[in-house]
Amino acid sequence: MVSSGQYESGQYEQGQYEQGQHEQSYERYLGGTPQAERVLFERLARELMKVQAADARAAGAGAPARAQHAKAVLAVENARLRFRDDLPEDLRHGFAQPGAEYPATVRLSNASGIRQADAAPDLRGVAVRVEVSADESHDLLATNWPVSHAKDAREFIAFAKSMAGARTTLQKAFGLFVKLPLAVGLSTADRMRRNIRAATRHTVTSLAAETFWSRGAILWGSAGPVRYLLRPAGGAAPGPRPDRRDPNYLHRDLAHRLVTADVAFDLCLQRYVDEKRTPIEDGSVEWRDAVAPAVPVARLTVPSQDVDTAEARSAALRVDDLAFNPWYTTDDFRPLGNLNRARKAAYEASAAYRRGLRFRTEEPLRNRVLGVPVGAAFRTLNRAVPWHRLPLQLSLLNLVFLRKALRRFNLIDTDPHEAPPRAVPVPLAPHESLRTARSYDGTFNDLSAPAMGAVGAAFGRNLVPDYRPDLFDTPNPVTVSRRLLHRESFVPATSLNVLAAAWIQFQVHDWVNHRRHPAGTKTVEVPLPPGSAWYNTPGGPAEHVMRFAENEGMQVPGGRPPVLFANTASHWWDGSEVYGADEATARQLRAPDGGADLRLEEGHLPIGPNGVPLSGFTDNWWLGLSLMHTLFAREHNAVCAALRRTYPSMSEESVYHTARLVVSALIAKIHTVEWTPAILATEAIDLGLHTNWDGPPDSWLQKLGLWLLEAHSLTGIPKTLPDHHGAPYSLTEDFVTVYRMHPLIPDDFDLREHHFGQRLETVGFLDLNGGAAEGAIRKTGLANSLYSFGIAHPGAITLHNFPRALQKFEREGEIIDLSVVDLVRTRRRGVPRYNDFRAGLHKERIRDFEDLTENPETLARLKDVYSSVDEIDTMVGLFAENPPTGFGFSDTAFRIFILMATRRLQSDRFLTVDFRPEIYTPLGIDWVQKGGMNSVILRHCPELASLIPRSGTAFAPWRQVHPTSNGST
Known part of the structure; x- marks a missing residue:
């Protein structure tokens, strides 16, 4: 037998x-x-x-x-x-x-x-x-x-x-x-x-x-x-x-x-x-x-x-x-x-x-032939002159070839696949509704691979994992945090406002989340330096280890290291932080009569049993997230109202799903052409990202260059076909690493009213955290809260600037130091250390600590903490690296960004081939194309019109209203 x-x-x-x-x-x-x-x-x-x-x-x-x-x-x-x-x-x-x-x-x-x-x-x-x-x-x-x-x-x-x-x-x-x-x-x-x-x-x-x-x-x-x-x-x-x-x-x-x-x-x-x-x-x-x-x-x-x-x-x-x-x-x-x-x-x-369920894009022969010598020329040139120091047109072309190399070498599929093949029943055709609406859990975005990018899909990799259990505690992450990350004095990012900090956390909650074991069941233990103690639970004893919940890994065949983790959010840009990542949550957030609107209480999010509002994703809640979630819940309802007026025969279910498409696409556009150019404030990046969305500017020279070398970029991504560039779409562990931007968050906030600029109160981050956030936004008001964030600077993404409030705060029954958690998670997920990380992204390795920083105090501390440059933690190296002029983060981190920012759009069916009036409705397409962060804010807080920057984005510092002589300072 x-x-x-x-x-x-x-x-x-x-x-x-x-x-x-x-x-x-x-x-x-x-x-x-x-x-x-x-x-x-x-x-x-x-x-x-x-x-x-x-x-x-x-x-x-x-x-x-x-x-x-x-x-x-x-x-x-x-x-x-x-x-x-x-x-x-x-x-x-x-x-x-x-x-x-x-x-x-x-x-x-x-x-x-x-x-x-x-x-x-x-x-x-x-x-x-x-x-x-x-x-x-x-x-x-x-x-x-x-x-x-x-x-x-x-x-x-x-x-x-x-x-x-x-x-x-x-x-x-x-x-x-x-x-x-x-x-x-x-x-x-x-x-x-x-x-x-x-x-x-x-x-x-x-x-x-x-x-x-x-x-x-x-x-x-x-x-x-x-x-x-x-x-x-x-x-x-x-x-x-x-x-x-x-x-x-x-x-x-x-x-x-x-x-x-x-x-x-x-x-x-x-x-x-x-x-x-x-x-x-x-x-x-x-x-x-x-x-x-x-x-x-x-x-x-x-x-x-x-x-x-x-x-x-x-x-x-x-x-x-x-x-x-x-x-x-x-x-x-x-x-x-x-x-x-x-x-x-x-x-x-x-x-x-x-059957139109899968797509292919073929690179023109002229691009393939000319790309070889031109790419080699840029690689040679970059040994002496980095891309960001080249003239504008050359730097843009350099970025095109850098992205080509990253697509070729830095998209690693980690999702387990059947091998050898297995017999299967005849697959059912996708339900017709999935052709015109996003699913709740991210399935069927790619109709030929329904599980791609869905909730539960594995995080991919941009670099081969370097799993080193022997170095999990070397050097001691608590020492690294205290010597190199701890905020000794606030270092502001003066080109941005705090809305930019709230925005990126709002986005990260849409994109990525690692499941944790319940507190106290399976933990990571980090030994403390001699003479140190830590309280791991409220009211608990002082201990000589720092303890926090371990991530849940995926089962990996063949006894390989546990470096594969499932994303509990969908990988797609689908607004799941607003709408939820499963049908039960999505329906709970909707109007109780099955209507298309999201539930609001006099314009505010309904409060859940723990005091935190009900929304799609509410972990690590604070006032900045309350602002974003409230704003875009209102935006969803505004889109619903417009759809009903324009298309009175449209069912409430269709109104809901169409509004979700519109809001999700608008969020993607805002991030692409507003937030990112604000934090990477250079002309090349601004032009490049607008080209991603709208196509290139009307310059015959630039269009000729693209026709010869990168014809795909002659139109904006929303007018192209989905393209996964040889690896199934996923967000990556390396992407998670470069988006660890906690230094953006200030430790305290000056809340002011927008009419006369009067101070309402000054509060610490922990006063605006968790269940306290919703009380603060209702007390202060949405317009005043937006104004307060708009005139304040976030922290710079650099060493010695990690928020003190996040170095000792309570989360789900644990007291954690988030800076230590960030270091430990990165090590245990097999993300290569900084020098290997930058080498894997086609940058030269650093040979000495002096190659990383010229600051004498930082240099001394780096040498004291690390025995060699190859030991430097990825996050520490990214924070220490001197960024290009105008950049809010390092050029090494930017390598992951330039690869994944385009990929998030290019792989998504609803942001490419199905970004069209037949799916979104003509009104929906118009809403996205004409909309932006300024229009969202002014639709719901028109009284802020004179305060938002006339040119630039809502993430740049706003005009301040100065108190009159009778006002309070």
Whole structure:
């Protein structure tokens, strides 16, 4: 007895068969392991999509067709498969039982990826879906020649690429005799051409008279590997001599036959014998009938019918839209061998591309060719002159090539993937609502990969993790915090206001969150320096360790280090901090009658049982978050009201989801073209980020440069297609690290009213934290609170400026020092230390502490804390690094930013291909395109109009109202 598990390991112990008893290892993985082979097959799947695109261009079609078997000859939904009453005992397994009968869908086709006349030399194919139950079906695919022209997946794709778009005899000859040998070598190309000639030389007069072979093996339960074939039942008569003037004569032949009689095929199985005579891995070797006799096991019958009625044509269109895949089966009948293993990813990608669920963007040849020398020139130039010291146009072009390099080398997929492939049921089509609205949990943003970027998806990586348990406490993180991070005096960021600090925390809560174990259940213990003590819980004893909750890691196969963590937020820019990341939370936040509005109490967020308002994400709540959440909850309701006025027939559910799309996109735009240029205040960044959203400025020189080197940037990202750049979309642990910007938060706040500038009160951060925040905003008022934040500076992101309030505060029953937590989390998540971090982002390593800072006091402390520059913590190095002029954070951190800022937009379907009036409504698109942070503030606090900067963003310092002589200071 052979279990499916034995097959998954690549080993098969053959039982007692007629051919004798022996042990056989038959599955061999490209690259040596299933995981390595999966990566190769993913690349091949992308190559197959290129073939579809080339065929679509050659056919003059707007949308891609199937990569292979584009033209259906017959497609019916009412066929039947019945197993023989005398089914051999050893072949009875699962659905294969004597006399069992099942409905089946059948598609007969020509094999070419281009729809061409039936008389053209071609292979023919059949796809059958046997429907056992609502939860079980089996797809059988076969071709009218017993062997494949390709022995493995790489040869198959090479052939498909060589012949892609070939319609004329000359084009086909060029593909076969020039492109194919260049791809696979002369001898392999010769063998493949011989197989193709043999397979296509005979004239097919009727598909009812053809035999179709699987050409690859499948498992047949305990019987082991088999190949199958479908041969005409009862000696079907050949068709008449074809009329070569009729491009569809094969269809007409079948239609004529079915008017008067059934068309039937016998399903036969060939048993595995041995690797030499019946190989599993090599699809180009025939299993000869003399070695492996074909045993009839079932009959496939297409019943007599008129296939040209309107009803039959509708059924044929439905069948033509199906995606057949040999992996749509059960594990006991799973496909075997290299070609079959490749088919899962390849067929899924091809079907998703054809059905508009997956997209591809091809870099123009001129960009690829010119990019090589220009990229090399910039790398050489940057050894002497960094990008930010170049003239404007050169610096912009330098950033383009820096981003290209980061996309190529710094997108690492960490999400666990199945390897080897597993059998699966036929996937359900995405619900229609998911095409026009964001899901609650981030699923189905990419319709071809529903779990990508969703709640629970793993954080990716931009750098290979460096997991060093021996250095978790070296140097002591408490010492690092006290010597290098502790705020001795407030260092302001004078180009920004505190709204910028509140905004980035508002955004981070949308993007990332690591789940923690409940307090006191599984903790991290950090030893304190000698003579130190810490109170870990309110009212608890003084201890010689600092203790806080550990993150929950994901299960990692193979005993690898626990450096994989799930995001409890969705990775998408979907406003989940406002709306929630699950349906229950989202509905709780809506109007109680099921209306589209978010619940507000006289314009304020409703208060929850712990005193913290009800919103999508409320951890680490303070007044800055109250401001942002209140403002955008009001904005949501304003969008809802406008949609109702403009589209009175729109349902409340549609109003809600459309408003969420609009608000989420507006938030993304504000962050892209307002917040980021404010914190990275240079002309190059301002131009680059506006190009990201709106396209390049109207400069012929800049447009020419982009046309030659980066044509994709000639339009704003919202006018492009989704592109994950070779790695499934996710936010990364390295992204989390560079967004540790807690120094932005002041320790105290001067709250003033905006009419006369009078001070209302001065309070500390802890007075505005947690449940106290909502009381403060209601007491002070939204307009006064916004004004108070608008005229105050945040802290600079630098050493010696970590908020004191965050170095000892209570969270969920623990007293923590957040600066220590930040250091420890970064180390334990395997983020490389600073010098390795910058080297991994294509910056030169520092050799001495003096390369990092010229400040003598900081230099002395760094040398005292760290034994070498390679020990410097990532966060410490990022804070210590001297940033480019105008930058609010380091150039090293900026490397992660330039990669991920574009990626957050470019990967998101709702910010690219579906950012359009048909989805958002014309009003919604207009709301986003004309809106910004200033318009949001003024819509809800119009009295602040004279105080917001005339030019620039709401994140720059506001005009202050000075108290009159009668006012209070």
